[in-house]
Amino acid sequence: xxxxxxxxxxxxxxxxxxxxxxxxxxGQHRMATTGQLHGLLRPDAARQTVSTPLNRLRHxxxxxxxxxxxxxxxxxxFLTGEGARLVRDFPALRGRPPYPxxxxxxxxxxxxxxxxxxxxxxAFVADARGxxxxxxxxxxxxxxxxxxxxxxxxxxxxxxxYTLSSEGQRTKLRAFVEVDRATMASERLxxxxxxxxxxxxxxxxxxxxxxxxxxxVPGAVWLRWYPIFPRVLFVxxxxxxxxxxxxxxxxxxxxxxHPLVGALAREVPLGAAVLDxxxxxxxxxDVWVPLAGGDSRPWTAL
Numbered sequence: 001x002x003x004x005x006x007x008x009x010x011x012x013x014x015x016x017x018x019x020x021x022x023x024x025x026x027g028q029h030r031m032a033t034t035g036q037l038h039g040l041l042r043p044d045a046a047r048q049t050v051s052t053p054l055n056r057l058r059h060x061x062x063x064x065x066x067x068x069x070x071x072x073x074x075x076x077x078f079l080t081g082e083g084a085r086l087v088r089d090f091p092a093l094r095g096r097p098p099y100p101x102x103x104x105x106x107x108x109x110x111x112x113x114x115x116x117x118x119x120x121x122x123a124f125v126a127d128a129r130g131x132x133x134x135x136x137x138x139x140x141x142x143x144x145x146x147x148x149x150x151x152x153x154x155x156x157x158x159x160x161x162y163t164l165s166s167e168g169q170r171t172k173l174r175a176f177v178e179v180d181r182a183t184m185a186s187e188r189l190x191x192x193x194x195x196x197x198x199x200x201x202x203x204x205x206x207x208x209x210x211x212x213x214x215x216x217v218p219g220a221v222w223l224r225w226y227p228i229f230p231r232v233l234f235v236x237x238x239x240x241x242x243x244x245x246x247x248x249x250x251x252x253x254x255x256x257x258h259p260l261v262g263a264l265a266r267e268v269p270l271g272a273a274v275l276d277x278x279x280x281x282x283x284x285x286d287v288w289v290p291l292a293g294g295d296s297r298p299w300t301a302l
Contacts, residue, residue: 018050018053019053019056019057020090021137022037022053023057023063023079023083023086024087024093025040026063026077026087027079027087027090028093028137028141029114029117029118030143031076031077031111031115032076032077032115032118033068033074033077033118034047034050034075034077035047035074036115036118036119037050037054037077039122054077057083061082061083062082063078063083064078064080065077066078068111076111076115113179114142116181116238116275117158117177120158120235120275120278121140121158123275123279123282123283124140124160124283131165131284133162133164134163135160135161135163139161139162140158140159141158141159143158144158144159144176146221148198148199149202154195154196154199156176156177156178157177157178158179159174159175159176159177160174161173162174164300173300174226174228174230175230175233175299176196176231176232176233177235178234178235179237180234180235180237180238181238182238182239186246186250189247189251190253191254192234193232193258193264193270193291194254194258194260194261196264197258197260199222200220200267200268201263201264202220202221203219204221231268231299231302232268232269232271233270233288233299234271234273235272235274235275235278236272236274237274237276248272248289248291251272251291254291255291269290269302270292271289271291271299272291273287273289273299283299284300286298290302
């Protein structure tokens with residue numbers, strides 16, 4: 001028998017079909033507009049390439065949408081309860097809480113912040129494509145919670161995974177991303193740095209007898225998830241340039257005045273940038289203000 005006569009039957013493609021990618025992207029990001037999904041998944045194809053399967057998935061009861069106000073009837077898509085149950089079994093989303101959105105009315109309450117977080121992600125995705133780096137639609141996980149002491153927790157707007165590719169070398173970077181729409185007091189925004197400093201330093205001590213025969217692994221709690229503590233990036237929008245620059249100054253003041261945050265800044269890169277600058281010049285441009293002081297630079301050089 002020759003090798004030509006051997007038949008192995010159908011070999012599945014390793015590339016997920018677009019409808020699967022759309023469901024996974026919405027399972028990951030909770031909500032996104034047609035244009036955002038187009039930019040994430042098929043930026044070089046016609047817009048209809050994305051809108052057609054979206055409408056088909058809606059007809060199947062897996063997706064729904066809310067119409068954005070003052071947007072020429074732009075749609076923001078989200079998973080239905082049935083869609084959320086389906087994507088729960090996707091390998092890339094295992095362990096990810098589904099948080100289904102129950103109605104278009106509920107969706108409309110979540111759109112401003114959720115879509116701004118996706119907008120931030122898109123700036124990094126577009127920049128990575130142009131640079132030849134690795135950062136796709138599943139390398140950005142919104143609403144990631146980590147425990148602190150006394151039952152408290154810090155919730156990052158997103159955790160970003162990014163791989164730099166340069167001269168045959170690959171460097172993996174991670175970042176906690178906080179997206180600020182100027183809807184909270186500047187002092188409250190700056191206090192997020194205290195939460196991250198507490199997470200960075202939090203080393204829970206065992207109380208009483210260990211239930212497990214395995215010895216506890218010493219070290220800070222964040223080592224359960226990250227080999228190196230992720231850098232912390234603040235992305236600001238929703239106000240005038242003057243207001244946003246003042247908010248960045250308040251972040252810098254927190255670094256200078258709070259001893260634990262200052263200790264964090266000596267070990268972990270901290271930076272802030274305006275979202276409009278990320279979209280205009282790219283995250284790899286000199287648009288990031290180091291919160292510990294210094295000239296603006298790319299986020300990878302903080």
